[in-house]
Amino acid sequence: MTLFFALVASAFAATVPVQGTDIAGAWDVLYWFLIYVSAFFVFGILAAMIYFAVRYRRQEGKRPKFIEGNTAVEIVWTVIPTILVMIMFVWGWVVYKKMIHAPLNALEIRVIGKQWLWQFVYPDGKQSINDLYVPLNRPVKLIMSSEDVLHGFFIPNFRVKHDVVPGMYTDVWFEAKIPGIHQIFCTEYCGASHSGMLARLLVLKDDQWKEFLGGKKIDIAALSSDPTFPGFRANMLGEGMPAVSQGDASAPVSLVSQGKTVAQSKGCIACHSADGSKMTGPTWKGLAGSTRKFADGSEGKADDAYLRESIENSAAKIVAGYPAGQMPVYKGLFTEVELAQVIEYIKSLK
Amino acid sequence: MGHGVALAHGDNYINHSKGLKSWLNTLDHKRIGIMYLIAILSFFLVGGIFAMLIRLNLFSPGSTLVSPSKYNQLFTYHGAIMVFMVIIPMIPAAIGNMVLPMMLGAKDVAFPRWNLASFYVYLSGAAIACASLFLNGVDTGWTFYTPYSIRTSTSAVWVLLGAFVMGFSSILTGLNFVVSIHKLRAPGMGWGKMPLFLWALYGTSVIQILATPVLAITLLLAALERIVGIGIFDPALGGDPVLFQHFFWFYSHPAVYIMILPAMGVISEVVPVFSRKPIFGYTAIAMATFGIALVSFVVWGHHMFVSGQSEFANFLFSLITMFVAIPTGVKVFSWLGTMYKGSLHFHAPMLYAIGFIFVFTIGGMTGMFLATLATDVHLTDTYFVVAHFHYVMVGGSLLGFLAGLHYWFPKFSGKMYAETPAMIAAILINVGFNVTFFPQFILGVLGMPRRYADYLPQFTTLNRVSTVGSWIIAAGFLLVLFYLIHALLRGKKASDNPWKALTLEWQSPSPPPHENFLVEPVVTDGPYDYRGAKAGPI
Ligand SMILES: [Cu+2]
Numbered sequence: 001m002t003l004f005f006a007l008v009a010s011a012f013a014a015t016v017p018v019q020g021t022d023i024a025g026a027w028d029v030l031y032w033f034l035i036y037v038s039a040f041f042v043f044g045i046l047a048a049m050i051y052f053a054v055r056y057r058r059q060e061g062k063r064p065k066f067i068e069g070n071t072a073v074e075i076v077w078t079v080i081p082t083i084l085v086m087i088m089f090v091w092g093w094v095v096y097k098k099m100i101h102a103p104l105n106a107l108e109i110r111v112i113g114k115q116w117l118w119q120f121v122y123p124d125g126k127q128s129i130n131d132l133y134v135p136l137n138r139p140v141k142l143i144m145s146s147e148d149v150l151h152g153f154f155i156p157n158f159r160v161k162h163d164v165v166p167g168m169y170t171d172v173w174f175e176a177k178i179p180g181i182h183q184i185f186c187t188e189y190c191g192a193s194h195s196g197m198l199a200r201l202l203v204l205k206d207d208q209w210k211e212f213l214g215g216k217k218i219d220i221a222a223l224s225s226d227p228t229f230p231g232f233r234a235n236m237l238g239e240g241m242p243a244v245s246q247g248d249a250s251a252p253v254s255l256v257s258q259g260k261t262v263a264q265s266k267g268c269i270a271c272h273s274a275d276g277s278k279m280t281g282p283t284w285k286g287l288a289g290s291t292r293k294f295a296d297g298s299e300g301k302a303d304d305a306y307l308r309e310s311i312e313n314s315a316a317k318i319v320a321g322y323p324a325g326q327m328p329v330y331k332g333l334f335t336e337v338e339l340a341q342v343i344e345y346i347k348s349l350k
Numbered sequence: 351m352g353h354g355v356a357l358a359h360g361d362n363y364i365n366h367s368k369g370l371k372s373w374l375n376t377l378d379h380k381r382i383g384i385m386y387l388i389a390i391l392s393f394f395l396v397g398g399i400f401a402m403l404i405r406l407n408l409f410s411p412g413s414t415l416v417s418p419s420k421y422n423q424l425f426t427y428h429g430a431i432m433v434f435m436v437i438i439p440m441i442p443a444a445i446g447n448m449v450l451p452m453m454l455g456a457k458d459v460a461f462p463r464w465n466l467a468s469f470y471v472y473l474s475g476a477a478i479a480c481a482s483l484f485l486n487g488v489d490t491g492w493t494f495y496t497p498y499s500i501r502t503s504t505s506a507v508w509v510l511l512g513a514f515v516m517g518f519s520s521i522l523t524g525l526n527f528v529v530s531i532h533k534l535r536a537p538g539m540g541w542g543k544m545p546l547f548l549w550a551l552y553g554t555s556v557i558q559i560l561a562t563p564v565l566a567i568t569l570l571l572a573a574l575e576r577i578v579g580i581g582i583f584d585p586a587l588g589g590d591p592v593l594f595q596h597f598f599w600f601y602s603h604p605a606v607y608i609m610i611l612p613a614m615g616v617i618s619e620v621v622p623v624f625s626r627k628p629i630f631g632y633t634a635i636a637m638a639t640f641g642i643a644l645v646s647f648v649v650w651g652h653h654m655f656v657s658g659q660s661e662f663a664n665f666l667f668s669l670i671t672m673f674v675a676i677p678t679g680v681k682v683f684s685w686l687g688t689m690y691k692g693s694l695h696f697h698a699p700m701l702y703a704i705g706f707i708f709v710f711t712i713g714g715m716t717g718m719f720l721a722t723l724a725t726d727v728h729l730t731d732t733y734f735v736v737a738h739f740h741y742v743m744v745g746g747s748l749l750g751f752l753a754g755l756h757y758w759f760p761k762f763s764g765k766m767y768a769e770t771p772a773m774i775a776a777i778l779i780n781v782g783f784n785v786t787f788f789p790q791f792i793l794g795v796l797g798m799p800r801r802y803a804d805y806l807p808q809f810t811t812l813n814r815v816s817t818v819g820s821w822i823i824a825a826g827f828l829l830v831l832f833y834l835i836h837a838l839l840r841g842k843k844a845s846d847n848p849w850k851a852l853t854l855e856w857q858s859p860s861p862p863p864h865e866n867f868l869v870e871p872v873v874t875d876g877p878y879d880y881r882g883a884k885a886g887p888i
């Protein structure tokens with residue numbers, strides 16, 4: 001008997017992915033609550049219909065009862081669902097808030113989606129393709145953008161997902177609790193090889209993470225013997241899939257200094273200083289995260305989205321005290337990686 | 351009355367005039383309804399074949415049957431055909447056209463010429479959309495999300511314009527129905543005595559009139575963006591791709607109710623007739639219909655919780671969406687209340703209605719998982735969503751349509767179909783449906799994304815079960831096709847009111863005469879006044 005229940009329980013458990021983060025745990029509790037409420041109504045309604053079908057089936061000489069309604073009953077079946085859906089809403093909102101707000105100390109990694117691969121750019125300037133390396137037990141925030149059309153970034157084991165939109169930064173965050181390999185999917189239809197746009201999330205223990213930072217190649221085969229995600233595949237064959245090397249773990253220069261080089265080569269430093277002095281344009285020192293005042297009197301926070309907009313199309317918001325039309329329009333002249341580099345550089349100038 | 355009683359069972363709308371031309375030029379709502387029905391069923395066949403191919407390709411991982419780009423075209427055509435050419439017009443334009451004027455006790459709809467025009471507009475739109483099949487095809491998905499739809503090398507413009515044109519047909523039908531319901535009700539039929547199917551069509555028409563223009567503009571803008579690059583949705587041209595999603599769902603969420611409200615209307619007719627009992631909570635159901643129609647306009651953002659939409663918008667859209675559950679629940683409970691202490695007859699329409707209530711409840715409950723913010727994040731864009739909307743659209747709209755088709759078939763064909771195969775088909779379709787789509791919920795929770803031509807090996811078993819289910823559904827539909835055609839050719843003659851129903855259409859001969867009624871009907875009792883002898887068995 002206990003064996004039977006254990007079997008049933010494990011069969012049910014097998015219908016949800018592994019709980020790779022604490023938030024996945026919170027998500028699962030909410031999910032099972034919804035399952036129980038649904039099961040109650042679905043089976044209740046089914047049972048009622050079967051009972052009625054037998055009990056009130058057409059019988060010789062038996063007359064149906066003339067009933068046109070019942071106010072009390074109707075109030076009950078309006079009020080109870082109202083209460084239930086409000087519980088669902090509030091609970092869903094509470095868990096959702098946790099899912100979307102990354103802790104401030106999170107490690108920031110940039111994600112670029114393009115038809116049909118995932119590119120990852122680390123703070124130290126390393127890049128990898130279709131393999132995302134992250135440390136265990138540390139919050140990680142992914143700042144994502146797309147080089148072409150919409151994509152969607154999804155890690156089922158962590159219950160996180162967000163669309164990756166061209167011309168815009170979106171983010172997801174997580175704190176991995178299970179080392180090893182986890183699956184990443186593209187969930188927003190993006191053309192011929194949408195179903196081939198897969199990647200691996202490699203969660204590294206402390207020593208492995210240090211090795212990765214030190215530029216050593218990680219033995220993925222050793223990671224994949226980890227039983228947490230059976231049947232994993234990095235890349236399915238699809239049409240037009242570029243042949244990519246898995247992971248380029250050796251990049252000598254940090255993202256910030258790469259950004260400095262880009263700022264020089266694109267001529268930004270002709271108008272922007274890094275040390276606080278005023279030139280044709282405002283200085284970049286202390287810019288990131290500050291509150292900006294604009295010529296039209298409005299205000300805004302200088303987050304990634306603002307920096308991106310200012311670079312691509314500075315006319316969208318003119319900083320108070322500076323003339324409009326000075327800064328050239330750079331839209332289309334930056335790759336996503338270059339944008340990430342310059343933005344990281346600006347953010348480093350505190 | 352011009353027609354004498356002698357004509358009563360001789361002259362009817364089918365033999366009233368002869369020849370193909372008399373059909374193509376007809377202004378008779380019943381004939382227009384039949385033409386819609388034939389067109390819609392033909393498209394349903396095409397969309398269904400695409401569905402079978404999709405399931406076949408997914409029987410095993412790897413591109414086993416077609417290449418990924420062909421697969422993408424398959425699901426795009428399947429979705430676009432089923433949504434725009436089948437489910438949206440299925441109940442209102444086909445069944446509604448035949449039934450609405452008769453239920454009102456009228457000779458025709460308010461504007462018969464518009465009615466015919468709307469049919470040809472629909473056909474032209476469908477033709478434009480299908481023309482793309484012979485060019486480069488389309489691979490955008492039926493949602494046409496930008497910027498992919500603007501950049502794809504396939505013939506997206508044709509389908510965009512086709513759907514744009516079909517929208518006008520939908521608007522025309524909606525206007526026609528609203529005016530008909532206001533102006534043509536039989537003497538004695540106050541608003542409170544109007545059958546619930548008409549309430550449902552009224553609510554649907556309002557949505558069609560108000561929401562469809564937004565879709566039209568959106569599709570036109572997307573087409574213009576493709577043709578001349580005006581730069582509204584493509585970020586490379588300075589546009590905003592998320593804006594397209596707002597516009598698109600502003601129509602397409604209400605469109606979900608264009609698809610489901612009429613089906614609910616059918617169920618509200620069928621359940622009382624086969625329970626021999628008044629509908630439980632008439633006023634509540636009529637009000638719920640309008641509650642749903644109203645709320646449906648302000649919940650579109652629930653399709654966009656992970657699109658980049660703001661946190662505050664997500665908060666509001668999740669909250670408002672929750673309220674859709676309440677009127678929906680009221681309807682389901684009221685149908686159960688109608689069966690309670692009734693005298694239940696299990697003819698084919700009732701079997702479909704019971705299937706509808708069960709399957710639709712699952713569709714509705716799983717909708718709550720997607721309305722709840724946190725759960726949606728994981729489930730959206732996975733097979734969970736695919737399963738959810740098939741439970742609502744196939745399990746709901748299509749089962750409702752089948753209930754209606756079997757319910758009104760004797761009236762408009764004058765023939766009776768065989769009961770046994772009808773019951774077997776109803777069971778096959780219901781079982782096959784659940785076998786096909788239930789595993790997809792689990793696939794979605796496990797993380798399998800939608801619109802995947804290929805999948806990871808651990809998803810194989812559930813995909814196979816789903817594919818086998820699709821064969822069971824197909825068998826059910828073939829059986830329906832077979833016995834309905836058989837009934838048309840060889841069926842027993844149907845009596846005027848085989849179900850002993852009380853709504854007006856059953857007071858006319860089967861099939862009805864050209865002008866619907868031999869004697870102009872007058873309403874004295876309500877449509878569900880099953881008292882005394884009227885409550886007797888069928
Ligand atoms: Cu994709």
Ligand SMILES: [Cu+2]
Nearest residue numbers: 603606650653
């Ligand atoms: Cu919706």
